[in-house]
Amino acid sequence: MEPPELRRAVAAGRVAASELGLQVDDVVVVHNSDRVALRLVPCDVLARVAPVGHLADSEFEVEVARRLNAVDAPVAELDPRVEPRVFLRDAFAISLWTYYEPAESEIAPTDCADAFLRLHAALRHIDLEAPHFTDRVAVALGEVNDRERSPDLPESDRELLSGTLSGLSATISTEHDRDQLLHGEPHPGNLLNTRRGLLFVDLATCCRGPIEFDLAHAPEEVGDHYKGADPVLIHRCRALNWAMFSAWRWRRADQMPDRDRWRATGLDNVRAALDRCHLD
Structure with a gap:
């Protein structure tokens, strides 16, 4: 603001x-x-x-x-x-x-994976109407494809984000059918290390999709400790998540602090994530 x-x-x-x-x-x-x-x-x-x-x-x-x-x-x-x-x-x-007082210890990947496992188990026990992750991707794609809403986005980068959002969204949704309720954006900033243990915050992004969509927001080591997670799908979801993040940063109305730096960082991370997936 x-x-x-x-x-x-x-x-x-x-x-x-x-x-x-x-x-x-x-x-x-x-x-x-x-x-x-x-x-x-x-x-x-x-x-x-x-x-x-x-x-x-x-x-x-x-x-x-x-x-x-x-x-x-x-x-x-x-x-x-x-x-x-x-x-x-x-x-x-x-x-x-x-309000939770923060703990000073670092979060171990095993502890983080356990928090994700417990969160996903709890989400399977509640009945809640929530959008599919592809609905959120579609909103991001709309921002990218509307030149009036993202006027500063270079055309080559617009093509990169548009292709990544549409292509990976379709691939992930058609090739995998293990959807459940998810947090939606459980990046490290939305996981508090408190004296009561690890706690997720910012729940407005709750949606449906594969658990790998959530795990793609966490450090890579976390997925290694999450039993049953598909590492290939995590890589694809990570590329998709960075493309969505980049789409928000190029909105005319975006108010994220240090936006110019995050615009460049987001695009760099999209390309790096696509390379990990062996995708252009």
Whole structure:
């Protein structure tokens, strides 16, 4: 968010929590993108604040968390002191979560693989209507193919991303039929190393697809420790995921910090991942 909108988001998060009886003396911005994460102190709440246009995503995330918390999944919990729902304040959608103190130890690949296994097992035990991963790919492809929405994307790179998104999406969906509910974007930034263990956050991207689609977001060693994972499919999904990441970065409206660097990095990683798959 740009500074004026960020200030409004911070104020909205502070007021919403205070009105619910939580003590808020200070606010720390933990993450700032198209939506923000705020640590509220001393009540130790993590407020996720998004423009009201993202209300449906915020409500979906809360519902996913509520159901996963009920089956003891390794995911962050909604704050138990308030009603488990999305609150509206000043054109922002606000959800309130437990804040977890980070652990200082590094995450071992075996521990990470175990967290993925437990998450996927829990996801198989909940009944939830969620989009297929190909639906998300189609949205990214629409951004790439619309020159008005991605005006700065060079034509050669547009062709690379368009071909990767359409080709790998079709290949993965037709050659593999082991779909289940997934996190959707469990990259290292969405896996917290806490004193309570490893916990996944940012559940709004929940979708259906093969477990390798999730594993492709993790360091490569993690897939080696996940029993039954297909390494070839992980490589293909990694290339697809980098293509989706790159598509978001080339949107005119993208607000990711240091966007220019990530645009270049994303394209480099698409090419490297395709090389690992022996694909052009």
